[in-house]
Amino acid sequence: MKRTLIIGTLILSLGFGQSVSAAATNGKVDFKDVGGHWAKSNIEYMVEQGAVDGYPDGTFRPEGTITRAEFSKVLADLMDADGGSNAFADTKGHWAESKVNGLVNEGIIVKSEYPNGFAPDTKITRLEISKMVARGLAQESLLWKAVLLGFQQLPAINVPFNDQDEMKLSDVPYIALANSSDIINGYDDGTFKIDRSATRAEATVMLKRYLDAKSKKPVLSELLEKFKGEQDVQKFSKSQLEAWVDKDADIKRLANLPINHYTGTSLAKNHDALIYPMGHDSSTNDTELVTQAMNDMIGWMNVYENLDYRTVGDSWKNKMLRYYSQSSTYHGVHYSNEDLPKLIDVYVKEVKDGKYIQESFFVTDLSLAFKQKRTEYSNNEFVIRGTQYVRFTSVTDLPEGVELNKWYKRDVDVKYMQNLWGDKVSWDTADNIAAGYTVITPYKLVTVK
Known part of the structure; x- marks a missing residue:
């Protein structure tokens, strides 16, 4: 039988489990x-x-x-x-x-x-x-x-x-x-x-x-x-919004957006060209490699777009370096392979100076991975298309049309370079390294459908 009034002097008294004289x-x-x-x-x-x-x-x-x-x-x-x-x-x-x-x-x-x-x-x-x-x-x-x-x-x-x-x-x-x-x-x-x-x-x-x-x-x-x-x-918190968003609708919309390819082929065809680089021969199926690239770029976006100027430091810097191994030029300054930590230091300074606090997650799918050539004579670009959800709670210079403490979404093409042979740097790197992203659609306020 369940007891109904057993509090007694067990709790709300001087001694627990002891008999205490009440007034x-x-x-x-x-x-x-x-x-x-x-x-x-x-x-x-x-x-x-x-x-x-x-x-x-x-x-x-x-x-x-x-x-x-x-x-x-x-x-x-x-x-x-x-x-x-x-x-x-x-x-x-x-x-x-x-x-x-x-x-x-x-x-x-x-x-x-x-x-x-x-x-x-x-x-x-x-x-x-x-x-x-x-x-x-x-x-x-x-x-x-x-x-x-x-x-x-x-x-x-x-x-x-x-x-x-x-x-x-x-x-x-x-x-x-x-x-x-x-x-x-x-x-x-x-x-x-x-x-x-x-x-x-x-x-x-x-x-x-x-x-x-x-x-x-x-x-x-x-x-x-x-x-x-x-x-x-x-x-919503980030986890709540991530559970709430209609990812299938995002993926369907992203698949129908145009791509910048000199022959004008569809994303689906260029996806196949990435997965089957030598044609639809099962021996050339690169699904596993492309899946790893997608996961690497999701990882990079999660680090690059989740910021807190109050705590950004060595831990964030080390996570970022995982996705960098090739020389790069940023704001007119060239950074060699081994100088890339200095580039990440510049990012850290920008986060602190800009007082960035933002949270973000990236919605994508293997079917949204593709390769493109912007011109007939340009090199291939390897791309993971996705929708970025982001909320800024602090920043000195907000993007145009964006307010603090509100959730926004935008579509982006995240570019990567295959790093299967590995550049010679002194830190561990991912199989695929980040090459930046291109914004497809501007920030749009997230609303109930």
Whole structure:
């Protein structure tokens, strides 16, 4: 049987698992520091039920904070979640180890959200509580489980807090459930404050409301309608946008764009000329080599177009050098093979001077690799066509028509040189080295279709 009020003096008291005398006589609660407090009735109720207790000096200390371990202990007891394999190295031997492990096993605490350890004695935030109680409700109630799944499937959610812009999109469904269940509300100024530490009073009230919410019967259709919002891709993180974009539509559009070839042949024919350099003879199929070239150019674009002037340095420089091995001229200055690190130093300086902070990803496909000759007498160019998505959050000189903190897309032809024999340089290089890119279409704001 699942316990409903087992908080006792386990958490919100001076000693964990110890009996601490509360300021209560004959069931009457009389804490010195609770009179007039906004959570007074909830604190008194939970104390009278034996759910929480105060300190030996007759105080409850409602504005004191509560840690991850403390909140986990309470919720684990309420859910009867205990034990299991050790989930975090930094909880091994901790007094709340079995409770944390129990919540991990139940899916209430998600390990990937704590990549550097659980840090059990860290103050818990309102966002963390929202996630835990939302998952807990979904675990213990099929109706609330349906609500959480419904929220997660909405294209966009609108929560009634004016600091929603500070919330990750993936976190909003949990906040919406915590709010719709009346477990966690906002502040008088209309904010939710995801990073604020919860107080002992807040935690007590939230846990009381969690118990109440388990018996509620939410109406899914009503909640979905109430919280349904308009999708705003400009608020997407890079990974969210990358998952959202219609890559097939990009690839189809790119395949139909003209190429600059002196004979005027299509991209598809020039793709075949690259894959089958000696004709459609299986013995000359270069698919593997071209695939490697495509991957190398995706790698180069990911380094070259993801910038942060505050941290750019040796690590970025070494990643860049992987795609450079042939002498080059830049802004009228010639750099020999071994002088290429100096060229990358120039790039580093430009990033810092321009105060660039930008994030980007590149959409392409093997079918968009081709070779072209601009004139009958020019050399072959090897090209990977793709769509670049980019957002600038800092730069001293924005491209024309582009605003900060908005996602844009443009089509580009990325040129590469085969480096199969390797130029003699002192660093490791990719099989294919970068030769710059040509912009096909200008920046266009990313919008919902």
